[in-house]
Amino acid sequence: MDIKNVPQDHISTYAENKKALYATDENGKYAVVTSSGWDVEGEATKQALTELQRQADNAYQAVLEGQQSPLYYHMYAQRMDLIVLAQSMGLFQWRVKRHLKPKVFKKLSPTLLARYSEALGLSVESLKQLPELKEK
Amino acid sequence: MQAVKFKHQHAAHCESGVMSSMLSHHGLKLSEPMVFGLSSALVFAYLPFVKLGGMPLIAYRSMPKSIIKGLQKNIGLKMxxxxFSNATRGTQRLxxxxxxxxxxxxxxxxFWLPYFPEEMxxxxxxxxxxxxNKTDDNYSISDxxxxxxxxxxxxxxxxxRFVKGVMAPKGALYYPSYVPQEIDYKKVLPKCIKKTAKTMLKTPVPIAGLKGIYFLAKHIRQLEKKGEQYSKLFLGHIIRMQEEIxxxxxxxxxxxxxxxxxSAELINNQExxxxxxxxxxxxxxxxxxALLIAKSIRSKNKKVIDYLAIAEKLESVAQQEAEVYKKLLRAF
Known part of the structure; x- marks a missing residue:
């Protein structure tokens, strides 16, 4: 790619940052060029972020309706899924799955709550409830 | 404290960028592309059965840590x-x-690095x-x-440093214990380049090298049966692995x-x-x-996704790339 063609699309997913790209100058010599992003990349990242948000929104609803424990929402809100959360906890997936049930979650031991709090980076208090829904 | 003042370098990729900076700091000037090439890090791999966030693993470079390992093997560097099994101990040691x-x-x-913006x-x-460096409660970091x-x-x-899960870092810290001050390029470069070309052309399994690219193309053709929501995410995921990371x-x-x-300049090789x-x-x-994919998965796009066209484009890329590796094998 020619340096002149390196996209500078100021994509929102870079949040004002720039990435280094390799491109050729007028003599065909390679150089490092900073780029404010390519729309193609930005769209793909946004698609992934939207999907994560959609999962968190659905989870929020499921918790409100009492089908799932608050843990279910926090898992998605922290961009995890069952696999990632179980791995971060060092637990089998079936155990984490159990903890997603409201009844089981209510009786969770302080030790396990503390571990979830660590894995998700949230205080035990906030882990037990749904946050106020933020305006998007 | 530092004898030599450290110079931050903006690089494209984390592992090659770190190694390039670190070696330069220790007197061996090696650009990021040289680090990348000398560790034979270029690959393609498509592992549909390994899922990350519900998406298959698609890799354009070798396994994490292979750049550090490859350099040690190829240029005689020692790291x-x-x-650490204990996080507090890991911080003390740092x-x-x-x-x-x-x-x-x-x-x-x-995910847990505070300076990464939400979007990344x-x-x-x-x-x-x-x-x-460390001052008070803060580390100065060259990312x-x-x-x-x-x-x-x-x-x-x-x-x-101490998250658990796939590729858990276990607090890993590294620094060089021996840095060569010269590299015998005439000997090392042909070896590293041939290795990359051979791996890409001749890996006998269908998931790696050029065969991996054709395998991915085959699965793109089959996306039609998978439903639009999944297919769009799958295609977007390819772009992310190719550009975003x-x-x-x-x-x-x-x-x-x-x-x-x-390399051509270093060993004066026109090929x-x-x-x-x-x-x-x-x-x-x-x-x-990537552009072809982006156009077809845009929410504005109301047309049916032409999976065949995307797969064919990918196959033509694979053909074009094969010619480069054949040329490289003839270069020495």
């Missing part, structure tokens, strides 16, 4: 790697090394950075994918072209110059492939 004046490489998660935070545990030096507080860095553009193909160019140009053109073709 010391320390891992502080000790900094106090001794070391620039310390560290493997971390991306995903659960990926094999990120690399260098810690260069090669950022333009300038960044900072992280002690607690956050510790958390990022810090590849220098076109899934490391431009970095590799830059490496071939630099490598031409191969570099061919690799640049291949990189451009990968970018066209």
């Amino acid at each position: 010391k790697v320390e891992k 502080d000790e090394l900094l106090a001794q004046g070391h620039i310390v490489g560290a493997q971390t998660s991306v 935070r995903f659960h990926f545990n094999a990120h690399n950075l260098m810690v260069i 090669p994918v950022f333009e300038h030096l960044v900072e992280a507080d002690v607690k956050s860095l510790q958390k990022a 810090g590849t220098g553009g076109a899934g490391f193909r431009y970095i590799y072209a830059s490496f071939l160019q630099e 490598l110059f031409e191969a570099s140009k061919m690799m640049t053109a291949t990189g451009d073709a990968w970018r066209e492939f």
Whole structure:
């Protein structure tokens, strides 16, 4: 790619940052060029972020309706899924799955709550409830 | 404390960027593309049965840590790697090394690093950075994918170093124990380049090398049956692995072209110059492939996705790339 063609699309997913790209100058010599992003990349990242948000929104609803424990929402809100959360906890997936049930979650031991709090980076208090829904 | 003042370098990719900076700091000037090429890091692999966030693993470079390992093997560099079972101990050791004046490489998660903007935070545990200094409760960090030096507080860095899960960093710290001051390029370059070309052309399993690209194309053809929601995410995921994760553009193909160019000059080999140009053109073709996908998965796009056209484009990229490797095998 020619340096002149390196996209500078100021994509929102870079949040004002720039990435280094390799491109050729007028003599065909390679150089490092900073780029404010390519729309193609930005769209793909946004698609992934939207999907994560959609999962968190659905989870929020499921918790409100009492089908799932608050843990279910926090898992998605922290961009995890069952696999990632179980791995971060060092637990089998079936155990984490159990903890997603409201009844089981209510009786969770302080030790396990503390571990979830660590894995998700949230205080035990906030882990037990749904946050106020933020305006998007 | 530091005898030599550390110079931050903005790089395309974390692991190659860290190694380039670290070696330059220790007197061996090696550009990021040279680090990348000398560790034979260019690959393609498509592992549909390994899922990350529900999506298959698609890799344009070799396994995490293979750049550090490859350099040791190929240029005689020696690295010391320390891992920890106890997080507090891991932080203490980092502080000790900094106090001794070391620039310390560290493997971390991306998600828990405070200086990463929200938009770039995903659960990926094999990120690399260098810690260069500590003042009070803050580390000064040279993260090669950022333009300038960044900072992280002690607690956050510790958390990022000790996440559990796939590719868990286990607090890994690394620094060189022996840095060669010269490299016998005439001997090393042909070896590294041939290895990459052979791996891409001749790996006998269908998931790696050029066969992996054709395998991915085959699955793109089958997306029609998978439903639009999944298919769009799948296609977007390919772009992300190719561009977003810090590849220098076109899934490391431009970095590799830059490496071939630099190699051509170092050992005065005209064939490598031409191969570099061919690799640049291949990189451009990968970018066209990404553009083709982006156009078809846009929410504005109301047309049916032409999976066949996308798959065919990918196959033509693979054909074009094969010619580069054949040329490289003939170059010595």
